Amino acid sequence: MAIRARHVTVRAGDAEILHGIDLDISAARWTSIVGPNGAGKSTLLKAMAGLLKHAKVEADVELLGQPLHRMAARERARRLSWLGQNEVAMEELQVHDVVMLGRLPHQAWLAPPDKADFEAVEQALRATQAWPWRARPLSQLSGGERQRVLLARALAVQADVLLMDEPLANLDPPHQTDWVHTVRELVGAGSTVVSVLHEVSIALQADDMVIMADGRIQHHGPCSDAATHAALEQVFEHRIRVRQVDDVWVALPHWPARQHPSR
Numbered sequence: 001m002a003i004r005a006r007h008v009t010v011r012a013g014d015a016e017i018l019h020g021i022d023l024d025i026s027a028a029r030w031t032s033i034v035g036p037n038g039a040g041k042s043t044l045l046k047a048m049a050g051l052l053k054h055a056k057v058e059a060d061v062e063l064l065g066q067p068l069h070r071m072a073a074r075e076r077a078r079r080l081s082w083l084g085q086n087e088v089a090m091e092e093l094q095v096h097d098v099v100m101l102g103r104l105p106h107q108a109w110l111a112p113p114d115k116a117d118f119e120a121v122e123q124a125l126r127a128t129q130a131w132p133w134r135a136r137p138l139s140q141l142s143g144g145e146r147q148r149v150l151l152a153r154a155l156a157v158q159a160d161v162l163l164m165d166e167p168l169a170n171l172d173p174p175h176q177t178d179w180v181h182t183v184r185e186l187v188g189a190g191s192t193v194v195s196v197l198h199e200v201s202i203a204l205q206a207d208d209m210v211i212m213a214d215g216r217i218q219h220h221g222p223c224s225d226a227a228t229h230a231a232l233e234q235v236f237e238h239r240i241r242v243r244q245v246d247d248v249w250v251a252l253p254h255w256p257a258r259q260h261p262s263r
């Protein structure tokens with residue numbers, strides 16, 4: 001088990017956002033988390049990363065068999081890599097330096113990067129095809145280019161577990177496909193990937209799917225299962241249909257006849 005989360009309850013003010021969630025994430029698999037806006041997906045991902053310290057959180061989370069709250073920050077940062085939504089990054093840093101930040105958990109205090117760090121950064125930048133921009137400041141990149149650099153930073157950590165919140169934001173279709181290939185390679189090499197995704201057809205390419213609504217898990221199962229497809233259609237109010245096209249499961253938009261936009 002890569003992550004074992006028990007009784008995850010998150011409150012903000014008087015409102016309860018997550019209602020006592022239990023979730024096991026299998027190691028060396030890709031799990032996608034989907035659900036409508038406000039379902040609690042990002043909050044759950046942050047709770048699993050231990051990033052909700054200041055909120056009212058009750059959670060019992062184990063990362064790779066160890067209680068998360070008892071892991072040293074550095075050890076946790078080496079084993080768990082995080083790619084968040086709308087990340088604030090140092091805009092004037094060069095791309096190479098941004099990605100090198102992913103190597104901090106591997107470096108001794110104030111020590112310069114070593115050969116392994118430079119290799120990891122180059123490998124990550126090449127994997128996201130961001131290597132040609134390595135000397136450019138982050139502020140000069142487009143939204144999709146920036147996202148690929150932040151993805152490279154998450155890859156450069158070379159962590160066992162990667163948690164990514166909307167990693168495909170601003171990515172064009174070819175780079176979305178590249179991201180799926182990268183995730184498949186990571187999982188093939190033994191890493192665990194958990195991604196919150198709004199692109200349901202891409203989310204269906206994962207091994208397992210967690211479907212959320214109203215701060216609860218409605219379904220957790222293999223992406224290829226009929227029960228998962230039924231739960232997916234239901235949570236999106238039957239406004240999508242899951243169908244197989246060219247041997248790939250995809251979500252197609254579905255409009256009741258009277259609401260069809262072309263009519």
Ligand SMILES: Nc1ncnc2c1ncn2[C@@H]1O[C@H](COP(=O)(O)OP(=O)(O)OP(=O)(O)O)[C@@H](O)[C@H]1O
Pocket residue numbers: 012013015017035036037038039040041042043044
């Ligand atoms: N700090 C906060 N204070 C109050 N409410 C919050 C806070 N953070 C999140 N929420 C609420 O908790 C709910 C879940 O938010 P969360 O961001 O986890 O949803 P999500 O499923 O990731 O949504 P989306 O698909 O829109 O990104 C939302 O209704 C949101 O408004």
